[in-house]
Amino acid sequence: MSATALSHEAPATALTNLFAHVRRLSLALAEPLSDADATVQSMDDASPAKWHLAHTSWFFETFVLRDHVAGYEAFDPDFHFLFNSYYEAEGARHARNHRGLLTRPSLDHIRAYRAHVDAAMLEAMPTLSNDALALVELGLNHEQQHQELLLTDILHLFAQNPLFPAIWPAAPMPAVEPRPVEWIEGPVGQVEIGHGGDRFAFDCEGPRHAVLLTPYALASRPVTNGEWAAFIADGGYAQSRHWLADGWAWVQANGIDAPLYWRKDEDGHWQQFGLDGLRSVDPSAPVCHISLYEADAYAAWAGARLPTEAEWEAIAASHDPLGGNQLDAAGPVRPRADAADALFGNVWQWTGSAYRPYPGFKPAEGAVGEYNGKFMSGRFVLRGSSCATPRGSVRPSYRNFFYPHQRWQFTGLRLARDL
Incomplete structure (x- = not known):
């Protein structure tokens, strides 16, 4: 990713609104999941849902709150190690293929982490520099990528269950004849x-x-x-x-x-x-x-x-x-x-x-x-x-x-x- 120049479409007020929307959607996507659903890792390429929820918060905590907000106190110092993905510059991290072994912290504790980061971010947003706001915009686009990954990873996990559980049951779509290829x-x-x-x-x-x-x-x-x-x-x-x-x-x-x-x-x-x-x-x-x-x-x-x-x-x-x-x-x-x-x-x-x-x-x-x-x-x-x-x-x-x-x-x- 690149923290490019702040776009004209993303001043602090617009970013604050977008921040609230993106963060709510992540929680809504995970709402149907139990703590067990959100913990298990079905393969090395996938990550548990609660890891996605935590890592996207880690991004804001690490690159915005830690570096641009004086006096910010981390929610939990251990989270810097647990929820770093692959940023070598940020030091050691928990192995990707072992993310599904993190039975603790719980899903509720991760939600509390998100609430802590959200409150600090919303308080800081009006005072952030343009460089920091560019990182906020980057972080929101990063979280939107993880929203898709959260869904695909849960799909892969649920596909391993012989009960084939549905996250969002829905009626079959009506038959539609595909148009001829032009x-x-x-x-x-x-x-x-x-x-x-x-x-x-x-x-x-x-x-x-x-x-x-x-x-x-x-x-x-x-x-x-x-x-x-x-x-x-x-x-x-x-x-x-x-x-x-x-x-x-x-x-x-x-x-x-x-x-x-x-x-x-x-x-x-x-x-x-x-x-x-x-x-x-x-x-x-x-x-x-x-x-x-x-x-x-x-x-x-x-x-x-x-x-x-x-x-x-x-x-x-x-x-x-x-x-x-x-x-x-x-x-x-x-x-x-x-x-x-x-x-x-x-x-x-x-x-x-x-x-x-x-x-x-x-x-x-x-x-x-x-x-x-x-x-x-x-x-x-x-x-x-x-x-x-x-x-x-x-x-x-x-x-x-x-x-x-x-x-x-x-x-x-x-x-x-x-x-």
């Missing part, structure tokens, strides 16, 4: 991408720079579950010719034969587990929880390819990042067929672009500079947003990134082709 031609020649201007962005989104694009087009909607089921039925997971070598090795080693959270019922019909429980796969909804390897194999099978991130952004520049199916409040969170035509929302879209620095990239000074730059190795970029992404937290230049085998996030794909 192809959106993008701008060609020299095109500028990357963040520019004085609004907030993470450091990895810039600098703005020129790229050269040859004629191409993006599909008008993401690939659907029904289309993915056809890929499975045609032996998509059983034919090496569709797969990258690393992807095929991953399929073979892990017995992969469907997207994550898909399973067959006693009659051989596909079901899918989500935050609203176990239900029949909706053939018209966007396919979700797939890896880069799967997305690339499907594209090869379909006679298309994955877009580059530059192609995606060049088209996204004329689309509304506030549109589509994104997170507005605690409640049912799932990809929806009736919102599949929007470029943003529903599912993050894999690109074929490696997550590497743009020309002229420099990480921010200090500990906050560790957030993005040091992860620019071995990962691929996803664009857009998902049904679990807080609305208003992304831009056309936003770069999400994960390893190619990871799929517990709300990840899907939109095809591209050359013209």
Whole structure:
């Protein structure tokens, strides 16, 4: 992340209001969870819900209250060690793969920690310098990222429970016939991408720079579950010719034969587990929880390819990042067929672009500079947003990134082709 210059849209009053909104939403997302739900860690890539709630408070306590508010007293000195994520400049920390062993502090104690930090932040906000307010804005965007992670990590945890519990039970969505795929031609020649201007962005989104694009087009909607089921039925997971070598090795080693959270019922019909429980796969909804390897194999099978991130952004520049199916409040969170035509929302879209620095990239000074730059190795970029992404937290230049085998996030794909 980068503590960039304070945006004109985020003076102290506006930030105070946004701070209260973001902090309330985190608590609301965790409200249905028991202390046990919020403590367990289902895999090394995931973190317990109460760790997310605490770490986002640690960020404000460490980088704003400790460094910019005279006389502030930490809620608990041990929390600096427990809830640091990977900031080497902040010293030793509890091992990531052992976060689920923290049966103490309790979820209620974490809520008390949040209340302590919130009270101190709200009192200090009117007096903070512009540099400190820039860190507040950074911290709020950081917490919005963790809100999505909290949801995806809880989904993965609940999927390990043979009872398949729903966090937010919901009625099945009405059947919607997906629109035929049309192809959106993008701008060609020299095109500028990357963040520019004085609004907030993470450091990895810039600098703005020129790229050269040859004629191409993006599909008008993401690939659907029904289309993915056809890929499975045609032996998509059983034919090496569709797969990258690393992807095929991953399929073979892990017995992969469907997207994550898909399973067959006693009659051989596909079901899918989500935050609203176990239900029949909706053939018209966007396919979700797939890896880069799967997305690339499907594209090869379909006679298309994955877009580059530059192609995606060049088209996204004329689309509304506030549109589509994104997170507005605690409640049912799932990809929806009736919102599949929007470029943003529903599912993050894999690109074929490696997550590497743009020309002229420099990480921010200090500990906050560790957030993005040091992860620019071995990962691929996803664009857009998902049904679990807080609305208003992304831009056309936003770069999400994960390893190619990871799929517990709300990840899907939109095809591209050359013209």
